[in-house]
Amino acid sequence: MSGHAILAIPEVAGLDAKSGLVRIPPELDVPLTDRVRAIIDTAEFRRLARISQLGLVSLVYPAALHTRFEHSLGVYRLALLLLKQLAYHSRFCQLVSTEEAELLIVAALLHDIGHWPFCHPIEEMHLPGLPTHELFANSFLLESELADVLREHWHLNPGDIVNLLSGRGQEPSRRLLASILSGPIDIDKMDYLFRDSLHAGVPYGRNYDQQRLIGSFCLNETGDGLAITDKGKTAAEMLIFARYVMFSEVYWHHGVRSATAMLQRAFFLLYEKLDLDRLFRMTETALIEQLQLAAAGGPAAQLLEGLFGPKRRLYKRLAQISFLDAKPVYQHIAHRPYPWLTLCAEKLAQLLSRRLRLSIQPHEILLDAPPVKKETPLMVDVWYRKEGRFRPLSQVSPVAMALGPEQFDDYVKRIRVFGHPRLLPMISEPGMVQELLAEAVQQME
Numbered sequence: 001m002s003g004h005a006i007l008a009i010p011e012v013a014g015l016d017a018k019s020g021l022v023r024i025p026p027e028l029d030v031p032l033t034d035r036v037r038a039i040i041d042t043a044e045f046r047r048l049a050r051i052s053q054l055g056l057v058s059l060v061y062p063a064a065l066h067t068r069f070e071h072s073l074g075v076y077r078l079a080l081l082l083l084k085q086l087a088y089h090s091r092f093c094q095l096v097s098t099e100e101a102e103l104l105i106v107a108a109l110l111h112d113i114g115h116w117p118f119c120h121p122i123e124e125m126h127l128p129g130l131p132t133h134e135l136f137a138n139s140f141l142l143e144s145e146l147a148d149v150l151r152e153h154w155h156l157n158p159g160d161i162v163n164l165l166s167g168r169g170q171e172p173s174r175r176l177l178a179s180i181l182s183g184p185i186d187i188d189k190m191d192y193l194f195r196d197s198l199h200a201g202v203p204y205g206r207n208y209d210q211q212r213l214i215g216s217f218c219l220n221e222t223g224d225g226l227a228i229t230d231k232g233k234t235a236a237e238m239l240i241f242a243r244y245v246m247f248s249e250v251y252w253h254h255g256v257r258s259a260t261a262m263l264q265r266a267f268f269l270l271y272e273k274l275d276l277d278r279l280f281r282m283t284e285t286a287l288i289e290q291l292q293l294a295a296a297g298g299p300a301a302q303l304l305e306g307l308f309g310p311k312r313r314l315y316k317r318l319a320q321i322s323f324l325d326a327k328p329v330y331q332h333i334a335h336r337p338y339p340w341l342t343l344c345a346e347k348l349a350q351l352l353s354r355r356l357r358l359s360i361q362p363h364e365i366l367l368d369a370p371p372v373k374k375e376t377p378l379m380v381d382v383w384y385r386k387e388g389r390f391r392p393l394s395q396v397s398p399v400a401m402a403l404g405p406e407q408f409d410d411y412v413k414r415i416r417v418f419g420h421p422r423l424l425p426m427i428s429e430p431g432m433v434q435e436l437l438a439e440a441v442q443q444m445e
Contacts, residue, residue, distance in 0.1 A: 005098050006087035011036060011105055012080050024070055026198055030077045035153040039109060040073075042149060044140045048072060048112060050283035054196060055118045056259040057250060059312060061200040068112045074191040079108035081214050082180060082187060091219050095173045099156075104177045106154060107164045111181055111188060113140050116280035117287045121260045122267055124371045125338040130271070136280060138162050175224040183225060184380045185213075185236060193242050196250065204245040208238035220381050221390045227381040228393075237399040240378045244403050247375075247412045258314045258418045261366040262307055266291065266300040268342060269363070299363040315366060315418035319433035323410035326434065332441050333415050334370045340444065341367045347440040348417065348433075355436065356426055364420040367437075370413035377404050 006012060014020060014031025021029040032040075039045055049069035057064045083101055086092040096104075114137025116122075123132065140146060147158040163169055167178040180186060190210060197205025216232020219225070228236055250256065270291060279290055288308050295301040306313035323330050333344070345367035353360045379400065381390040393400045417433050427433060 003087035003093050006083050012083050024073050030073050038149045038153045042146045044144050044146045051117050057256050059259045060255040064200045066199045072112050075187050076109040078187040107161050113137050117284035126372050172224040179225040184378050205242050208242050209235040227383050229383045237397050240403055254317050257368050261368040261418050262303045266303040269300040270294050316421050316424040318419045319417040321415040329438050335372050344440050344444050347443050351436040366418040369415045374409045
């Protein structure tokens with residue numbers, strides 16, 4: 001495929017059009033051709049307009065109410081900008097056909113199609129029998145009106161979209177496209193960091209030069225993934241730092257994690273009696289109503305009331321353990337399966353009850369810890385044209401080296417004990433909760 005063929009793709013050409021555009025924050029024009037409109041007007045895609053991107057984060061950052069619909073349009077726009085950039089790279093044009101470029105455009109638009117409300121906090125628990133959002137994406141893509149649109153308007157096989165989103169393709173061109181969607185530095189991260197930061201009202205996720213980074217993209221040495229030129233090195237470092245700060249200040253803010261822990265415990269109490277296939281196809285409001293209905297009269301109802309009732313009532317932080325302050329205890333708890341954390345929290349509730357001579361219910365103490373799966377490091381190769389060689393970013397960047405996967409998880413994701421608000425005034429002895437937590441961990445061994 002020639003670069004001209006890429007630039008002639010209607011959606012790529014639409015970047016410079018004066019009409020057929022829709023506006024998303026912050027003042028960004030997104031081209032909508034008839035065949036793109038056909039996708040976003042399906043029930044499966046419209047559902048994303050009723051699922052918030054950040055869910056419980058809005059309980060702490062009240063303006064973070066943007067939707068997966070908006071984010072999907074943002075990722076789609078970045079895919080077009082990236083194709084426009086790579087149209088001038090002969091290696092890319094020799095490897096990727098016009099049909100594959102269009103496949104990338106559609107996959108970017110549909111990359112979140114299988115997400116349900118509060119998807120990440122629920123998936124983070126890794127409960128047995130819990131379906132993944134990839135399975136729901138398969139269902140929405142293969143057995144729906146959306147599948148018909150892909151065949152009739154785009155002349156694409158829906159199965160090819162499924163394979164690309166799941167990273168199953170073995171050909172170099174498909175591995176390259178998959179890395180653009182979900183790789184060390186990809187268009188999904190580039191949009192959600194920027195967009196989440198914008199709506200949360202914080203600067204952290206926007207403190208990288210997106211235009212410079214896109215302009216530096218090239219192919220890696222093997223041609224099956226993205227690399228950057230040395231001109232984009234600083235922009236890549238700033239993206240890595242932006243993700244670190246967004247996790248520290250937004251995604252793992254103690255208030256956000258309190259809400260997350262409350263939702264997770266409520267879901268853990270309920271999930272075995274829920275029709276998950278039906279539940280996960282609902283919009284956010286409907287899913288919340290279904291959870292509240294299933295929880296009626298039980299301990300999960302109290303947790304859900306604090307999150308979604310007329311008055312916000314988040315659990316309070318009773319103790320916090322970092323990798324630096326209490327490494328042995330941290331290493332015993334971090335990355336444990338969720339059922340283990342629940343049992344440990346229940347033992348802690350018993351120990352606190354005896355120490356305080358007070359009746360504390362099991363669901364009134366929650367233990368939040370880094371999940372089983374660690375974050376993917378943002379490692380990418382840098383092309384030094386004058387030297388004629390690639391170098392790993394981790395070798396040339398102290399930022400990338402310092403914020404590798406181990407340090408990232410250990411320094412951002414703390415272990416926290418949350419308790420019902422009524423308990424906070426009673427915890428007057430410094431270090432008491434941490435001491436009892438260490439005892440509870442010993443009992444678990």
